[in-house]
Amino acid sequence: MAETVNISHVANKIAHDIFKVFFWEMHPQQDTNFECVSDTHKSENGTQKRTHPGDVVFHYIDPYLNKRIYLHTDLKSYKKSTLQQGKIRDSLKSLALTVECAAISESWRQKFLSIDQEVYEVRGLLFVANHDGQATEDFAKYLKGIAKSNIPVAKGQTLHILGPSEINSLFSIATDIKLAIQDKTLSPSYRFFYPDLTLWKRHTADDQRIGATIEMLLSPYFILKYPAIVEDGNIILRPGSLIYYSRPGNTIEEFVYLLDSLSRCQLVNAKEQIRIIAFKQQRSAQIKNNFEKAKHRYCKMWNFEGDREAEIMSISIDALAQISSNYSPDEIGWRL
């Protein structure tokens, strides 16, 4: 029981430190174990599984799929000496079976489904922190070496993984968003931007504040839109977009492409300001230079002049003010 309390404390901490900013909701359920309903799910020793574990369930609406995504989450942490590829593989296997059961389990539905009669999908999330901060990069290396075809993910189901470096990035971004709100460089009424695509349309209203999907958070970049901040009738912040950019910024071409993407999303106009924030710790020393060159190149390519050129030239890029070197909510260990 002590461990359950500990885990729920950790889950709360993660939700507060990171996911609240991304509008993820957390199910208040403390004990997230639920009954296994599949005859084929066996324990390591070959006996029938009785329950499946779970530490916390996060959920949000995916505007393109038009359904609520429940992330049945397994929280893990390691220190340099305890990281093993086998443990990662076993966790993924266990999570795959858990999610397979969750999708068809009455027990799971009773415990976690917050809203009845809503279309939903259960996915697995493996959240792995490095609590001694000594081996953040090793996780990705081990993960890469695992044969994904051997992970028994059932048809139509999906697992997501947040390793230490993604967790650090998300924590840094979340902190940046909170600070920006404090500094009034971002309106607290910000929302995540989902453009209408060609094959996929957004099913939520443009100004609806829905969560950032996990796919969005792990994209090369994602966009927040915000309204103006007006105090005593004075505009102290123009409306605009904030773009969190994950690449190191080694090339001019990547920024030309980014500018073209922003333009195609109809985000570039004189009334709104666009700021790009590069959030990766390993980034090019030339990132600002490359971005400036890209703006010039882009304007030249389209023969932009005058006001149109000014719109492009006013887009700025900066690095994240504070980048967490290592975020770990607590020492959770590798409980299977």
Added chain:
Amino acid sequence: MAFMKARFGPSLYFANDKVIFDAINHAQVNTDLIRELLFERGIITSPLTTKYELAQYFSRLTADYFDHINIGNKLGKISKRERITYAEINGSVTEQEILEGLKSVKSALESKGNCVTINVSNGRIVARLEYEYIDYTEVEFRQVQPRDSIVEFLKNESGEYVVRSTQNSYTDIAVDQVFSAINSSREIPIKQTRISLEGYANPVIRTNFFNALINNIENHSFVTVTEAFCYKPKIKQSVDEEDDPRELEDQPDVVRVTLKGTGVTKSFVIDDLYEKDYYIVKIVWRVKPTSRIDADLFELEAQFGEPISCTEFSYQARSVLICENGKLTEKKRAPKSEEQDNLFRLIEAAAKYALTTLE
């Protein structure tokens, strides 16, 4: 219709989700690539998920320049080696003049966003042109293909410069521009002399050119012809015949015949074609260096790009067929650059000689 660089906007346009979906759902992309793209974003899908579903999933995600390049490379890689052509220079020209001419074309091409590097070594002047080949009839991810080509000025055995270049419309125009640039500061212009059978309408003579070419690769013995492309220009209809009520099916008119195999120019099929006024416009043949008994074989190719006039002569060293213990194996390799260089020189000399035999 392919275009040279003459358009607005960046070289890579933002690819929307439909374009990405079409690209990764393409037959040439295997499912593992899409799984890999998803895995880079921390996503593991079921091994039972279909390619179509995976493509739908990935296309919904935000993709950037690097995703675009990654997908484009898997899909649009053009590995084809391009053919080579050459021209002799009619008139004496100095290295300095050639360099000046190249530099002026370099700046003209670079102002259009292309890249040109000029290198001089061992008396050779080599310009590498990097450009974008644009073909709007291709799927979007393949419409812009980065390519490069070579324009090389080198001296022949008599110490005169010749120009050897990649044969395509982009490079041909660049070569012409270099000559115009050189001539702009000369009183007596220099001209390019190219291999051409334009003055020889007789199909027998045109075929004789190829026979002389393949048998006269110096220091190499002829082995066999593996491909012969025979051509006979379309019969022009007289005004009276235009009203011919017969169906097309009843008036056969075969323009091209391709023969593949070995010894195809010795076959009775080709004799029939010759009798009916077909002539060779492209040939693929094998030669063996006479220096060594166990030497590997080279497969060479020569052709006229314009079959009616027999102009736009080009050639390439296609591959090296590996011999082991004196026997030809199934193994092939790409010719090394020095081998290519040597073979190009020999094909050029043989083509020039072949022309003299036609008189």
